[in-house]
Amino acid sequence: MNPPTDGRRQSPSWYESAARDRARLLLDAGTFAEFLGPEAREMSPHLGIFDLPRQFDDGIVVGHGKLAGTPVFVAAQEGRFMGGAFGEVHGAKLVGLLRAARDVATMPVLILFDTGGVRLQEANVGELAIGEVMRAVIEARRAGAKVIGLVGGRAGCYGGGGLIAGTCSALAVSEHGRIAVSGPEVIETNRGVEEFDSKDRSLVWRTMGGKHRRLLGGAELFVDDTIDAFRAAAIALIERAPAFDLAMLKAEQARLAERLKRFGKCADGLDVWKQAGVDDPAKVPGMPADEFIALARRIGEGRHDAR
Amino acid sequence: MTVWNKARVARDARLQAGGRIAQGKIVQAADATALLEAVIKPGDRVCLEGDNQKQADLLARALAGVDVAKVHDLHMVQSGIVLPEHLDLFDSGVAKRLDYAFSGPQSTRIARMLFGGKIELGAVHTYLELFARYFVDLTPNVALIVAVAADRDGNLYTGPNTEDTPTVVEATAFKDGVVVAQVNEIVDTLPRVDIPGDRVNFVIKSDKPFYVEPLFTRDPGAITETQILTAMLAIKGIYAPYGIKRLNHGIGFNTAAIELLLPTYGERLGLKGKIATRFALNPHPTLIPAIESGWVEQIHSFGGEVGMEDYIRARSDIYFTGVDGSLRSNRAICQTAGLYACDMFIGSTLQIDLQGNSSTVTTQRIAGFGGAPNMGSDSHGRRHPSAPWLLAGKEADPDAAPALRRGRKLVVQIVETFGDKNVPTFVEKLDAIELADKLKLELAPVMVYADDVTHVVTEAGIANLLLCRSKEEREQAIRGVAGYTDVGRGRDAKMVQQLRERGVVRWPEDLGIDPLDADRSLLAARSIEDLVRWSGGLYAAPSRFRNW
Amino acid sequence: MTLAEILASLFPAGHDIVRQGGIMLGSGPLKSGGRVTVVGVADRMPLGVDDALVLAGHVLAAIDEGGKDPILVLIDSDSQRMSKRDELLGLNEFLAHLGKCLMMASLQGHHTIGLLYGHSAAGAFIATAMSTQSLVALPGATPAVMDLPSISKVTKLSIEALQEKARSTPVFAPGLANLAQTGAVLATWDDKRSLADQLQALLDAPATPGDQRDRLGKERKGRPKAADIAARVYDLALR
């Protein structure tokens, strides 16, 4: 069970990798090409107002390449720059990519989420970008493109990022991946430490972490924190992502209603997992990835027709 | 007629007064303040156990609550000033004079109170010094200590965090003092006895477990490439050539990086079994990969570490454990081990001057010394020989007669040239000197003296001060590894070049190290989660360090 | 305008909108003769999992009925409900689902109109107002993506400093004018005129296909780069 003593895993850690490396290594070797890359110097026109440094790509990499031979579009957020948050340029790059996917209609889109949500210094235009991204995802899906979200970065997938994830055809998440609308500090600030102690990290993870999202049905696949594992998940999810139509939305309505019925009275992630059929919920947080994947599979596949 | 047992008579009177509140030795938590008012007299020397890690928090609150008319002007003699109550005592007048060693979390407030004259300061000590003075001129009249459990006879079980307790009790109980212990629980049979009951006069069960700070947990996720580079330099440029097997590490990220490079970089250099086998060290979680890879033979610890309990229990070949299987730590003994039985101390600091004096004080904060000055010093007295000690001695004085030549313990400062917020580590004049002026101290609070320091390691290289033959050479050697700080940029390029040729200064390229190879993939563990995995699930990381 | 006044002005001939706690469901007649489905959030209520699902269900039912009746979303909400329970149950999916249902309606030919008559913020704003095809507001509406105290906390700038900066740019500070200038709000209606007339006029106007908000933000000089960046990436991706 020990990590190999030379310290190198077979495949690099997703969590530790930079956005551009995630995009490049996720795709078939040598196929990734970037649109409007850092050399274009399309930076935020607003951060200067706050005397904040800008980044050449505004914290997002968009481009195309091949995944197991299939042409795909890809977007990767850099969670270390401004928490991967959506600003005007950052959002617009993703919108442009998705609109292209809508018009191509056949190429899947991979969104490598790593975001705290809206960039506060550009709150209005960031929020608008999120609204536009959601609409562009839906239009792309309606046209036939599959939009797959991969969540396992440093910043998690919070705020409007969580809503965009909710519009994707399917999601894969690793242990580090957290998906939520309100972040732990936001809940604590607004509702008090009795409601949510943001410093209690195991509480954070059992409420919004990758394992919880998988057991709840909020993500289709749970994967280990390696680029290879995310790659395999992306290939699998493209294969079985649902269409975007009325039947799917009705199925989702039923899926979410069922969730409220089953888990609506649960006070904690541990209760949800127990209710979901996990014999010893306390063991879940410490469980290695392979063991957890087997457990999650026993508990039941995430529904793939209802997202 | 001379009376020779006044202290014993007085102690018996205190015990009698306290006994009225107790049932046997047991006192209710609600009566804690009343007990302290009964057994403590104005002007007493009191040790309120505040260690590096564990805190007698209930007794601290109880003492802060005494009636100042009954208990006042105490002389506090304790190693750690850690809880707010420790200083509240001085605000209210319960205490007046202070002798201590370490004040990490309260370092800003203690500085303010010292400047304001609220505290009459005896001295800031190292642990060993303060412990020594407990037996000479700072013997407590009353010791307020903390343990995990007691039985009805007052026998105490300290659990893994034994820390200062045996020393404090030894000094107090055998010199007619009164010992009061707070415990988490009172049981019929203890897992093991750390303090015999006949040294303990009163026991109070606390409502909640005493506080322990996870002080020695460093998240591998936060280790930078620069810290990895300093670690590579230290391993290849110091551990390897001197063959350092017995050592102590500081608690910083640079030494954590060293611990995590042993099974990777160290292994690649073929150093397994040749370096870093025996430690005087707290149970650092970052040492788990090296232990699991068979690098480490034995570790003795000053204290414990939150979350390491089960791992230590399962690795009794490595750690010191009691009949119950849990860690037995002891600060006084481990400090002695670090001073006399180790060949190297390596640790970080905040400021280094041109001669190599170092300090962790700033003008706003007085953090005290703790154990570093003892770990980071050469004992000078007679010592058994060892290969690294002899080699260092030879480097320092090649012409002396070998049979009469003193060896040298290696004292290595490992730092980055700039600290937090781009503050330079290398300075012309230590802030400690300004502080000494301000507080009218006879001695500046220097942590490690220049004449004890043998090497300075930074990302820019290694300065071997043993090989310097003049003050001027020493200064240029330090400037030569001070990187782009003002001190570094002020170096005499020609002289530094000569020092490099002599091996006094070695830059990464002189050691065959490419800074570009300093990559996080070299770390045997890159997250707390990796450490848990290495431990086979035995390490239970504290919640605030988890991301799962 | 109060909610009652708004409803009276929108539906002078009456309506069947019912309140369920903080949400509104129902329909009302249009001037042109058809009906408009109505959903809404009132009383500055935070939007949580339970209510979001009820609203989504109503929108789905409207789609399911067939036809092309427009859907009006009335909004006076707080932000998303910030609670442990909501996050535990996956609030992001519930809010996204509501947004998806509204967008699906629009794709099926139901003109979706958001009428922002009070407050709205953050996740609730995205799932309701921002998910409609045409977002209009009434004077006095107070949308706020993020409030200044929160921005102040993160940026460590005083409220006064932020207000000063907000004079030169609409990109971060709360308020209807800023959201209009950046292209989020299509138009602000006149509260002195019949809302029914203004609704009918909006429905009668020729529809421009696709998301017009970035183009609008550029025209109004509220979002200097978004439209061009999106277009450039689009062109490169189709090349």
Add this chain to the structure above:
Amino acid sequence: METLSYRHTAARRAAGARPMAIVGVVASGNLEVLVERVLPGSDCQVEISTPVIGFAKVWEAVITDFVERRSPGGLRLSINDGGARADTVSLRLAQAVRLIEEDGR
């Protein structure tokens, strides 16, 4: 924000043929370096944008050493700084040159 610009002539032209490379990220204590093979001969240019004012002398020393050690002829290096320390700057500059000198993708 402060912008700084330095021009040097390196000992030789940087190896390899890649037109550009980028390393690092703009985060607290970190920086990004965009390196482009756009200059003639062994010219070298470094452009810096930094929120930390008053470190021009340190930048100058770091860049002079960098040009001497890594010989980045023909390269323009553009830096967005997040308040990085000199050692991190040195490392990223070296990483940028290594990356653009690599063969293949």
